[in-house]
Amino acid sequence: MLLRPRIRLLWTALAVCLLAPQAARADDSLAAIKARGKIVVGVKADYPPFGFLDGDKNVGLEIDLLHLIAKDLLGKADAIEFVPVVSANRFQYLNTNKVDFLFSTVTVTDQRKEVVDFSAPYMKSGWQVLIKRSNATIHDAPDLAGKTVVVLPGSTGESGLERVVPSATLLKLPQTSEALQALQSGRADAFVQDSALLYGLVQQYPQYKVVGKTYDDLPIAAACRKGDSTPCDYISKEIAKFTKSGVLKSEYRKWVYGAAERFMP
């Protein structure tokens, strides 16, 4: 009796597969973007100053770069649809074709290289520890042993902390605002995430401070579906162009002021 519904589901799925037009699992997303006349890209909406919201508008260093890329590729800087993603769901969004590529502070790791294709890096960051300014007991990651630390699922902070301080209790919340709330209310003793994000957060929220050394300083790049790297190849060329012309440097100075060297690749 239980077998029947399963078979029914399978038949329905197969039927829809065969009858439905080929879902855009194109091997050349760049051509698809050009044909569509619009870039659909996954970005961060809660990661100042790289990708965040100003009212309704997406702003930040990554957003500026995307506007420049759109101008070069499609002739219009505004031909972009920004799809907000978080670390917990961004790869799912990429692999279910909801976005053409990701430009959302994706750290390049060997493990990820096995499942996505990356462009040349436009940024770099390690991870550090964020605590309340009033906290005088935590000075670096090892001090988090046995404590409750909030992390974002799917982030390098999560996997990094699991590796460096396995005895820490991890509280996993998908959005930065929720993680900060956990820190604020004392549910978590610390928040571990990219230095670049923490840098942006303490600018806005002086009640927190960043402590300890930077772990896993790694490049950050755009991510494409495996085997479909045409958008990322184009982005790599653009990054090289921006680097050469000094545009990348001025973008960093605009958004990150004096800390540009820490986060520029």
Added chain:
Amino acid sequence: MNAYLHALPALLGRGLLATVTISVASMLIALVGGFGIGLLRALRNPLVDAAAIAYVEILRGIPLLVLMFFVCFGLPQLGIGIDAAPAAIVALGLWGAANGAEIVRGALVSIPRGQSEAGVALGLGRIAVLRSIVLPQALRRTVAPFMSLFTAIVESSSLAALIGVKEILETVRVDIENDATLWTPLLLTALALYFAINFPVSLASQRLERKLG
């Protein structure tokens, strides 16, 4: 206070609109699907019956959240690509249709057998009996339950936030923008919005049920 007023327009505008759109679209699917399945079952074909029962049991036996995740992120893995908002509507619609089918079945079953038997005695065929005797009476009995189903769909639309659809709840989460003091006022406003939509419908549904006894 400033930050709250700044965040309010998006909540009352885009967020509310998305919630209402998703709810209405899913409700339409639930009505069509529910009546379709319910009436098909009335034909008493054992094969159709089994398929209908399987559908209803499965859709009502799994959490709507899991269904939504599966439609949005699992189906593409099996080759069926779909965006987040349509995925929410499909999942809610399928779930709503399963519940709708039960409502229709309950209404049809509640019409005394004597009615159909009288129709048959008068020489009417099975479908004619259904159409002119049973259905009109059963229809009236589905109105209140379907109104309740609508309130359930409106509540369940909040799950779409978890697949990234910018309805009321997700708009709250995004508008917080790392300012933790906004949680209370924005969530209270969200609760008020849902209540404002559902309470009138719920009241009307309760009054209707009392009238029909």
Added chain:
Amino acid sequence: MLAAARLDFSIVREAAPALAHGALVTAEITAAGLAGSLLVGIGGAALRTSKSRAARTAAAAFTEFFRNTPPLVHIFFAYFALPAIGINVPGIVAATTALILYQGAIAIEIIRAGLEAVPAGQLEAADALGLGGLDRFRSVVVPQALRISLPALGNNLISLFKNTSLVSAIGVLDITGVAQDVIAQRLSSAELYLTIGAFYLLSVFAFSAVLRFVESRLARYAT
């Protein structure tokens, strides 16, 4: 297209221990939720049918508010908004409490309808036997109301069981939370959703079977 259907259940095998632990958490939340919502339901129903107008109104307000608003938003409120007034509890406590209040509000309506459905003859018989108000309520009315409400209460339990999946939204590691955690690190998800879907489905079938059994047993004592 058929090649696109890549299902690799080794991911599920690897995650099996974590999933089992998650299932345990789901069971715990369901059990606590059942107990809590029944208490809220009985207490609230008593208030709803009390002679005091204030009690009736308060209970009605509580019921209508919780029934008409989404449990997911209650969970978010309990976890993210309450700390502002100093109520700072772990995720599982906040989420379970929110569910107890939501399903409890639904239970209030169910039990109230059950209370009103207890035949007047029963109340009179209890009076004739000399049972006072609270005694009569406790030993005659409530058991019969519960028997009458059992099918609806059973549905409420199943609804509660499925709603436990919502606790994953605030990071609680029930079986849905565990699945999401695994998926955040990997890319495939269909296998995990199918697996936890099967878990819920089979559990609901089991619940329903037990409920039907209990209903048939109790039917023997129907007046």
